[in-house]
Amino acid sequence: MNNSSTNQISKLYALLIGIDCYLPNQLPDGASYKNLSGCVRDIKHVENFLKIKLEMLPEHLFKLTASDIGKPQPAEPLEQWPTYENMVTMFDRVIEVAKPGDQVYIHYSGHGGRAKTTYPQLKGENGTDEVLVPLDIGNPTSRYLRDLELAALLQKMVNKGLVVTVVLDSCHSGGATRAGDSDIRGADTNTVDTTLRPTESLVASASELVKSWRDLTGGTRSAAVVGGMLPEVKDYVLLAACRPSEYAYEYAFNGKERNGALTYWLLDSLQNSSLNLTYKELYSRINAKIHSQFQQQTPMLLGEDNRLVLGSSYESQQYAVTVMQVNTAKNPVRLKLNAGVAQGVDSGSVFAIYPREIKDITQEDKHLAIAEITEIGVTDAWAEVIKTVRAGEIEQGASAVMLSAPVDLIRGIRLIECTPENTKLSDLPPKEINQQAALQAVAIAASGNGWVKLVADQEVADYQVSINKLSEYEICESTGKPFPNLRPPLKVGETDAPGKLVKRLVHLTKYKATEELDNFGTTLTKKLVVELVGKQANYRRTRQPSPQPFDDKSNPSVQAGETVFLRIRNEFSQVLNVVVLALSSDWSISQLNILGDNANFVPFDPGQEEYISLKMSLPEGYQEGTDIFKVFATVGQANFRWLELPSLDQPIPPNSTRGLKAPRNQLEELLAAVGADDQPSTSRKVQVVADPSRGWTTKQVTVKVIAT
Template identity: 40%
Template sequence: MTNQTPNFYALLIGINFYFPHRLPEGNYYKNLRGCVQDINHVETYLKDTFNLTPDQIIKLTATASDNPDQPQERPELLPTYENIVAKFKELTAKAQPQDRVYIHYSGHGGRAKTIFESLKGFGALDEALVPTDIGQPNSRYLRDLEFAKLLEEMVAKELVVTLVLDSCHSGGATREMSGDDRIRGEGFIDMTLRPTDSLVAPLQELAQNWQASTENSRNITVVNGLLPEPKGYTLIAACQDQEFAYEKVFEGTERNGVLTYYLLKALREYGTEIPVKDLYDRISNLVHNDFKRQTPMLIGEINRSFLGSKSVVANRNAPVMKVDITKNRVQIQMGESSGLKKGAEFDIFRFGTRKNEDSEQRIATVKVVELGASDCWAEVTQLFGFRTINNKLAEGMIEIGSPTVSLSPGLKQIRKVRVLLPDPLPQISGVNVEMLPDILKAKKEQVEGHRWIEFCSEDEKDENVDYFVSLNSEGEYWILEENKELVKNLLFPIKVDEPEATKRLINRLIHIARYESILELDNEDASADFNVNGKLKVEVIKSVKRQEVVLNADGQVPVLESGEKITLRMHNESKQVLNISALMLQADLGIVKFYPKSLGGEPVDPESSKDYTFHMDLPENYQEGVDVIKVFATVDATNFELLELPPLDQPRPGIGDKNPTTALGELLSAVVDEDNPQRNIRVVTDASEEWTTEKVEVVVKKSVV
């Protein structure tokens, strides 16, 4: 047991018992069986780990009793609406800035007719946590605007907040539950007329807070609209929208929430200082392996330890999802939609490894043999530090959530380059212009990531060339596209006689090759009726005189002023839920995943759309540029942050640095197999039915004052 932790508080809410009452159309919230047990186990863990005193833990539970109409607990200890709000406010008042606050909720999530019609519109719904007494006609939900306000008050007081929701929070998620009593959620919408006042804050204040929160996060909400995008706190939710939160008997006869069980198990194994991203990589895959229809979400502040006080840099490497000992292989959370190909190789490191160059932590090398849209299976080719026969896996060698680092992308996305010297040759002091082709070739071999480009032989035809390098009359390097037009958006020329000019030029060519490989990433398979490919439609919309105008209709290229507000409308035209992510390929040749900021993907219902409003901007020193909005839709959420690139001429992770920090940096800078050279300008897939992508070009101009 550790010394008492004076700056730690917990609010624990678990609801097994729901007061019986038939809602309109005969609906009701059924009792659950594992929520109170979750809370009791969390309480025991916190007491044992932090030696917390009774006044540091606030617990509200509702436990079924022999009386079907009454729970075991006294009224003041029940998680009613009034008690929940009061305890949130009590904890916020008690805790001091920088104190740690842990909130754990196990129970039902629900949807009800909104009481904020002036804000949300006629017929809109409120997402909510469901108190134990909601079966009483005059009882109230803890609605989305109220929940967001309670958390905002904690963040405003500079509390370090961690929130775990072990419940379903999508009404749509429960449509197919078919009476499965392992699921925490109901599929109906409660249309009961209920009190419209709030104990959290005046309705106008709640609405203002919600508008400010969603406006700042550009209208992103998470957990099916229950909360704005978290800012200032960390949230782990049991499942994605349209999924289920399950209970299960793990030990003996007691049920527990699957998320809570694996969360506590991991904390006992790895301690409270485990980075939250490492913790999530482990428990999310353990949960998903148990129940295919449950994929936990990690959102908000992730650059810190889970229940500790340390700030850490989140590990963005793709984790191990499963281990199949019988087939000597592992499943990795990276697939075709991130540009991966069969034959790609990864190193696997011990769970919790922070530095990829630490060879003592390396467990195995694996090679991709089976490829999906968002994940892959890779066979073990070598094990390190284990005595085995033929590098065969055994139980416990590789843990779920272990980080992986790519060694090769499985294909060579090589761009061919030709040097075209002008005739007559310019005279440049201190530079042997005639020898520049040989100088550039020699310099290329010294630059990390140089295998992304190769210089053509003299007999290579121009039609096979991707980039041409030439000189202008000012003695500056030009980089030309295959059509011999200047590469767009290259503002700052490199003079031949500048220090490190040849190295800078090679780095630009490598950067452009990587940028264009992501720009051209595509899925050309449309062979099956149930294929999601081609089922994503992207529109760029502008409001003109209160009317929506689609700017990219019929293939038009929108022309916008810097700072102008637009809406990106992403349509899911398929028959299943798709996870939507969007990259901005910027004028400065940087790539940023801008939507959604904190999630692997934003779930969008079948035949539905998602809007995202933002402002178009130009990088510094640009008067005009071309941005490309590239939107991905995948059946399973995946990490498109792996495709990010810094602007041109800035150090590239995995290229300019000795210690790459992202899996994509490793992937794109890797030393490829020289014995099997491949070259593929356009990165396509062969037969994936689980992802698709669309892109829209936008011209952005500096506004004229």
């Protein structure tokens, strides 16, 4: 919505539900919904964003939370608990008070699950309902909020003329990770709850719910419905954390406090954006960020993806914070901003400061200075001016816009001994393997390396290293899941195996740093169009392509040998220099020769559009892999070949052999740091500090390739 007037802001309502405490949490079949630690924090951050950033009126916010304080009951009073009854009551209350045309934002962070259907006439005797899990579900007399009920509640909102956005940061399947640094928002086993529970719904009668569901789905449980908790939607937006067969993770992204991955990157994207984004544009960035850390979590976007985020029109939606104080007595000048941890700001975040009279903060050539956060509070922060861009006085009331997020270059490693307490007996390494000595050799090899460091027990690790049942070193994600396609295997006792392992970790770190490169908050973000438009088997460049749509456009997959078509369009008013990097399943990065001239970049004139055919393949012996195509666009010139990497089983060549010259501008300095051969930086984060010519952005698409 356009936030330019109090009248419009007052029309935003929110229903926020966060559940960390599940008591009792064990089901009759032995499965359990264990307590979580990031869901209530998710809700607090969303609440602060809505109140501070969008100035939502407090009386328009409805909230149910259950905090885990290590006691038999949550900290909140009973009427604020997210029970089934309270959730339905809150939905009804929002429907009652909101008026046609008002915005309604619904955010759920907690466990999702599956239960034996209470609607066999619709789904069959062995059918399942996808459900949101109340805090007291361990009690057999408690009820889930089921998919038919949620769909009916949302349809009531739509029928009243409300503009609805739904965010579900939960998963429908369950599972467990081995010694992971993240938690799953689902049952601890892949279970369907068969507990006999009350079947009466507080939403509507069973016949009304079934009729509503049939109206929405055309009478069948179609593929679109199986793809998420709700039917394919047209009248509202649904952003879900993952596909039904996947996990939704919560993780300590800042190394301290856990958040749901979807919620964290949703707020991060909105905080870093000064643009009127569509949900499709927002989703693209969230999907890329989540995939860079959790390959087995694919967010889903259904509904009005071309609608503006929290909007019903195409008027400008700008996000900025305000300069509250200016201390010119200090050198450098210090500024107090009205945003802090609650708004996604972190120490080291960089802001562009605008003159107070400038209201259009998309004008990147108008800002006065660059400031970096040095002291951080909950809802405010102090920043130091690190660069003066143009003459002018910084005044109270001036706008400050967060620039591109920093890139983490140094990754933390945890060395884990596999024991019967954290590993299945069938997966333990042979008894003759001295795990402690083998892991200590890795610690020695990693000592002094500029790309990776060992972390203490209380710190969050990016990578985990252990020894598997085949006596091989194994590198896992933070979830405890082994990285795929790490070849060749490294056996304990093999010559220089610890040194080779550290080189492998450095390779993965460089790959991940490139994958996470992002400059989301620029004018160019909307002006660069990047999408996969379809696939075709047996395509030859000599004939006109006739691409077929993907079976699942949100998670495209092809067979090896098929061709996909990448559409790139420049909708900017100036020429853009375009580069496409292929991040392949063998952990290589290469720059594609997209138009046949092998240049460092390809100029795209305003309005120019190209369809690039890409024949997909897999390295020998791979059964499947994931390829990422990352498209960069710059106003000026920049060389991205710093970022190229060979496949993991080949040594990384020194930069001197790549024919690269010294960096010419700040963007190339960043790229050179990411592609450095020795040490990227003495600090944990490398910042992109913008100047008036700050003109670059990047977007990426992902394709799963399956062996024929």
